[in-house]
Amino acid sequence: MIELDNVTKCYSGDTTIGPITTTIPEGGITALIGPNGAGKSTMMTMIGRLLGMDSGTIRVAGLNVHDTKSKDLAKILSILRQENHFVTKLTVRQLVGFGRFPHTQGRLTKGDEEIISRYIDFLHLEELQHRYLDQLSGGQRQRAYVAMVLAQETDYVLLDEPLNNLDIAHSVVMMRHLQRAAKEFGRTIIIVLHDINFAARYADYVVACKDGKIMEQGPVEEIMRDEVLSPIFNTPIEVIEGPRGLMACYH
Template sequence: MIITSGVHKAYSDEVTIGPVDLEIPGPGITALVGPNGAGKSTLLTIMGRLLGADAGTTTVGGYDVTRTPGKTLAKVVSVLRQENHFVTRLTVRQLVGLGRFPHCGGRLTAEDHRVVDDALHFFGLEPLQGRFLDELSGGQRQRAYVAMVLAQETPHVLLDEPLNNLDMRHAVSMMQHLRRAADELERTIVLVVHDINFAARYADTIVVMKDGRVVETGPPAQILRDELLSGVFETPVRCIEGPDGPLAVYF
């Protein structure tokens, strides 16, 4: 479980996040949704200790992220930021192997190689493992990044816009892989996503944010309501019942 209590971050008098009081259960998928500037990515990076809060506490799996040693926290939570700056001459296998650093310090053991093999297989990357990152499509590269995070084998996984720059086919494939990771590997996955329908289809819990605060939290059936989404996104939204659950239609 991830718990934030009174978390607050101020960038200026006009731009603030919080206070945020939130409990994210697990295993499963929790999607952070909301308009641009709602504070989704900021909250996610605070959870992963990539950004410090001005006030409040955040615990991940019972560990206070501000007080837990980095080596310990790296075995509890893994984070993938929206923008990644890895050397493009890394191969896919080398990239995924970086996820094992908290466990082996860069000297991969037979067990580490087995975990890398499993991550490559899970995301269907075995045929690509010898390719360099700059030889991959955007969708292939994104799968490799997420495979690296899963190879870290943390019970909690934070992903900032994992669908960024993916076309519909690759976005669906990514969400299917994440759903499998939550179900089969029992991971608690928190992700920032812009498309409310991807959240509705694949997430167990949706956290709606606006202006740095949590507006409402609940399962998709509770969140997909005309008045709630129309108010949050400031555009007309109609929610309908699709073949696999509720969907939002923009007009």
């Protein structure tokens, strides 16, 4: 599990994240939701040690994120940020191969090649694996990035707004892939989402943030309620039972 104990991050002015004390359960998809500026991405990047915290402790699978060696942390925790700056003259297969670096230090074995192929197939990238990243659509490129993170084969996967810049159709495809990955590979996937209906449809657990703090958290059916969501988003929200499950309607 992922545990945060009294974690804070202070920025200039009055902006402060935390203190946050919470436990994110193992297994399935946990969605971090909340309005812009709620602290969702900050919390995720602190868990992934891409951003330092000013106080508190974060543990992933019992390991203290602050003082665990990078090579050890990278074998249990992987993270995909919003901004990716990979060289565009990489092929899809080369990109996915970067996910094996914590295990191989760049010396790929036959076993690593099989793992790379597994996730290329899983994300339906077989016909694109020898194409360069700048030859792909936004949706295809995002699938390649996710394949890279999955190829790292960590128990915990952090994804910061992986639906950013994707249309609805590609977003649905991506969430279905992630849902399958959590179930078939036994991963714990923590994902920052802006659209709470994707959280309602595909997540198992929801953490709702506002003003740098966690306001509510629990199973989807506990959080997807009018009286919970409306004050978090500062707007009337009605949750109804649709043909595909719970759905939030803004008023």
